Each structure stands twice: as structure tokens, then as C-alpha cells.
Amino acid sequence: MTSLDAAFSALADPTRRAILARLALGEATVMELVEPFELTQPAISRHLKVLEGAGLIVRRVEGTKRPCRLAPSAVTEIDQWLSVLRRALEANYGRLDQVLANMNPKKK
Amino acid sequence: MSKLTLKTEGDRHVVVTRRFAAPPEAVYRAHTEPELIQKWMLGPEGWTMPVCVNEARPGGKIRYEWTNGAGGGFYVTGEYVELVPFSRLVHVERMHMPDATPDNHVETTFAPDGTGTLMTMRMTLPDAATRAAMLSTNMEHGMEASYVRLETTLTSSPAING
Numbered sequence: 001m002t003s004l005d006a007a008f009s010a011l012a013d014p015t016r017r018a019i020l021a022r023l024a025l026g027e028a029t030v031m032e033l034v035e036p037f038e039l040t041q042p043a044i045s046r047h048l049k050v051l052e053g054a055g056l057i058v059r060r061v062e063g064t065k066r067p068c069r070l071a072p073s074a075v076t077e078i079d080q081w082l083s084v085l086r087r088a089l090e091a092n093y094g095r096l097d098q099v100l101a102n103m104n105p106k107k108k
Numbered sequence: 109m110s111k112l113t114l115k116t117e118g119d120r121h122v123v124v125t126r127r128f129a130a131p132p133e134a135v136y137r138a139h140t141e142p143e144l145i146q147k148w149m150l151g152p153e154g155w156t157m158p159v160c161v162n163e164a165r166p167g168g169k170i171r172y173e174w175t176n177g178a179g180g181g182f183y184v185t186g187e188y189v190e191l192v193p194f195s196r197l198v199h200v201e202r203m204h205m206p207d208a209t210p211d212n213h214v215e216t217t218f219a220p221d222g223t224g225t226l227m228t229m230r231m232t233l234p235d236a237a238t239r240a241a242m243l244s245t246n247m248e249h250g251m252e253a254s255y256v257r258l259e260t261t262l263t264s265s266p267a268i269n270g
Contacts, residue, residue: 011240011241014207017209017237017238017241020237020240020241021210021234021235021237021238021241022237023237024119024235024236024237024238024240025235070236070237082114082115082116082122082243085114085122085243086112086114087152088151088152089112089114089124089126090112091150091151091152091153092148092149092150092151093111093112093126093128093148095147095148095150096128096135096138096148096149097128097129098147098148099138099144099147099148100128100129100130100134100135100138101129101130103130103134103137103138103144
């Protein structure tokens with residue numbers, strides 16, 4: 001539950017969502033992320049620290065570089081997110097059933 | 109028994125299906141006429157849609173604004189790409205919270221199914237991470253609504269305890 005909370009606050013920031021979108025395409029180093037986002041290297045590093053703390057990305061050491069990529073657990077969170085979307089949709093479509101029943105009472 | 113199916117497909121899609129006990133024309137109209145949309149497309153309990161723009165023609169604008177009546181709210185904007193009365197709708201949409209999320213490309217089809225309708229809604233996001241972000245955004249919204257409902261329950265039933 002705490003990791004889920006951390007994931008939410010990490011994902012609440014549009015730059016961090018964009019970084020995740022970039023990492024979905026493949027591994028990247030800090031320097032490779034600096035250019036497209038037009039942010040300073042320390043700013044990118046701060047975002048990466050939050051994403052790493054939330055378990056959404058993992059980093060490995062390669063010489064002086066620490067490339068990051070999406071964490072496998074970031075993908076499994078999707079199942080929980082789907083269940084929330086399902087509840088919202090079920091509420092919507094339950095109401096739509098009522099709307100449809102009221103639209104066409106004579107044809108039954 | 110739930111008639112809803114919801115699944116991810118590949119890296120970028122979310123597919124929803126649902127059967128309705130009404131013909132495709134009625135279900136299509138309930139998706140394109142603002143006064144009908146405002147009655148059901150509300151998400152979690154406690155939310156309303158005070159603003160509903162739905163210009164059902166190619167290039168037509170979509171704007172849905174939701175509020176929880178307690179200061180919480182967000183909106184969706186979009187444009188229609190293609191409409192085939194009463195069988196198919198294609199539109200793009202994005203949520204504003206307040207930053208706009210990347211475009212969600214949505215195809216909704218309404219197929220006759222006995223005396224009713226089988227609706228299939230296929231969402232296409234730009235990539236896997238954007239899909240993840242879209243689903244998580246939805247979850248934040250869902251959780252927020254749950255908290256509001258919990259608060260309402262707690263404040264409106266002082267004598268329930270024990």
C-alpha cells in the first residue's frame with residue numbers, strides 16, 4: 001500500500017510521467033533524458049530519484065553511468081489501476097441501463 | 109453478474125465491452141446527446157457533470173467537466189474524427205488535471221446483439237507508459253471519490269457508531 005502511495009505521488013507530476021513514457025521505449029541515461037526535457041541534469045536526477053523510490057524504475061551501474069529503465073513492478077500495478085477503472089465504468093453503465101430503459105418504454 | 113469486460117491489449121490499448129438491453133440507435137444517442145450523457149457518464153458516485161459539450165459531427169468538439177461538489181474537479185476535451193450513425197464513433201480525448209494528458213484515441217462501436225447492443229470501446233494510447241499514466245490518473249480520481257464518499261458517510265451518520 002505504501003509503494004502504491006509512492007507510485008501515485010510519483011505519477012502525479014507530468015514531467016515524471018513523460019520520463020516514464022520515454023523509458024517505455026528503452027533504457028536511457030540521465031544525459032539522454034536531459035536533452036528532450038530541456039531540464040538541468042540535477043532536475044532530471046531528482047525526478048529519477050522519486051521514480052526509483054516509488055519502485056517505478058530501476059537503475060544499473062555501467063562504468064560512471066547509471067542507465068534507468070522501467071521496473072517490472074510498474075507493469076503489475078496496472079492490474080490494480082484496471083480494477084478501479086472497472087468500478088467507475090460499471091457505475092456509469094449501470095446508470096446508462098436506466099437511461100436506456102427510460103428512453104424507450106413503449107417498445108418493450 | 110457483470111456484463112462488463114475490461115482488458116489491456118498489447119502495449120498501448122485498453123478494450124472495454126458491455127452489452128445493453130436497448131438497440132444500437134438508443135445506445136449511440138446516449139453517447140452523443142449531452143442531456144443523456146449528463147445522466148450517466150459520471151464515474152464514481154457523488155460526481156456530476158455540469159458542463160457537457162458534444163458536437164456529434166466530424167471535427168466536432170467534446171468537453172466534459174466533472175465536479176464532486178466539494179472543490180474537486182477535472183475536465184476532458186476532445187474532437188470527433190468519424191461518426192457512423194448508429195454504429196461507430198471515433199474521437200480523440202485528453203484529461204486536464206490541470207495538465208493535459210497525451211491524446212487517447214477512442215473507437216466505440218455499437219453492434220446489434222439479439223434485441224440489444226454489444227458496445228466495444230477500444231482506447232489507443234501513444235505508448236505503454238502513457239497508458240500506465242492514464243490508468244493511474246483514473247485511479248487517483250477513483251480513490252479521491254472514495255474518500256469523498258467516506259467523508260460524507262462519516263459526517264452524515266453521527267449516530268451509527270457502536
